[in-house]
Amino acid sequence: MQTVLLLVSSALSALAQPGWTAPSHPGTPGSQSGGPPPSSHPSWGPPPGEYGPPQTHNSSFTPDHVLRVTYANVSMGCESRASVLVNGSTPGPELRLEPGKTSWVRVYNDMTQYNTTIHWHGLSQRTAQFSDGTPSASQWPIPPIHFFDYEVHPELNDSGTYFYHSHVGFQAVSATGPLIIEDNGPPPYAYDEERIIQFTDYFNKTDTTIEKGSWLHHSLGLEKPTLC
Ligand SMILES: *[C@@H]1O[C@H](CO)[C@@H](O)[C@H](O)[C@H]1NC(C)=O
Numbered sequence: 001m002q003t004v005l006l007l008v009s010s011a012l013s014a015l016a017q018p019g020w021t022a023p024s025h026p027g028t029p030g031s032q033s034g035g036p037p038p039s040s041h042p043s044w045g046p047p048p049g050e051y052g053p054p055q056t057h058n059s060s061f062t063p064d065h066v067l068r069v070t071y072a073n074v075s076m077g078c079e080s081r082a083s084v085l086v087n088g089s090t091p092g093p094e095l096r097l098e099p100g101k102t103s104w105v106r107v108y109n110d111m112t113q114y115n116t117t118i119h120w121h122g123l124s125q126r127t128a129q130f131s132d133g134t135p136s137a138s139q140w141p142i143p144p145i146h147f148f149d150y151e152v153h154p155e156l157n158d159s160g161t162y163f164y165h166s167h168v169g170f171q172a173v174s175a176t177g178p179l180i181i182e183d184n185g186p187p188p189y190a191y192d193e194e195r196i197i198q199f200t201d202y203f204n205k206t207d208t209t210i211e212k213g214s215w216l217h218h219s220l221g222l223e224k225p226t227l228c
Pocket residue numbers: 056058059060061
């Protein structure tokens with residue numbers, strides 16, 4: 001077996017998504033839809049020309065992959081939990097990228113109340129730091145009802161099994177999915193079939209409750225919410 005990522009969360013039927021209104025402007029590499037571009041920092045991004053000239057995505061641009069992030073109740077551990085989801089399920093769909101090739105992944109934030117990002121866990125993103133998905137560090141988060149086109153360029157030696165996840169708040173616990181970087185050439189070992197299994201933790205509290213720490217405050221009898 002080439003790939004072993006363990007998926008524990010129950011499979012979910014497709015969930016209705018809230019209405020999406022077309023954004024007024026498409027995401028562009030190197031700029032964010034939620035605030036000033038980090039390229040104002042002189043050391044951000046590759047040297048001009050090293051990876052080709054800056055690109056602007058006009059209306060004819062078609063991304064290689066699309067992920068849609070929603071907030072909905074899902075059945076997990078025999079309970080219903082309001083959770084941030086990728087493509088209506090947790091874990092979200094597997095994403096398969098080619099090594100040594102730039103792939104564009106358009107992430108729609110279909111939520112009306114929360115920011116989101118997607119982080120490519122395990123990839124260095126050395127050629128596209130602005131697409132790393134770490135909010136307020138490498139990018140401003142994607143605001144509600146906006147999208148961002150992520151530039152993801154796995155190196156030729158990055159083949160393997162990873163996962164993607166939101167990096168905003170506690171969303172990563174449910175907004176996550178398998179990220180497979182394909183083999184660079186023929187597979188190194190013979191195998192019969194590939195199955196992907198992804199484990200995640202389950203929390204019987206909503207993200208907002210956990211982020212605020214108010215349940216801990218309450219259970220410890222503290223006067224002010226404390227997280228350590
Ligand atoms: C959109 O961008 C592509 C690639 O840069 C370019 O070839 C094409 O002419 C553009 N189309 C429009 C309508 O501007």
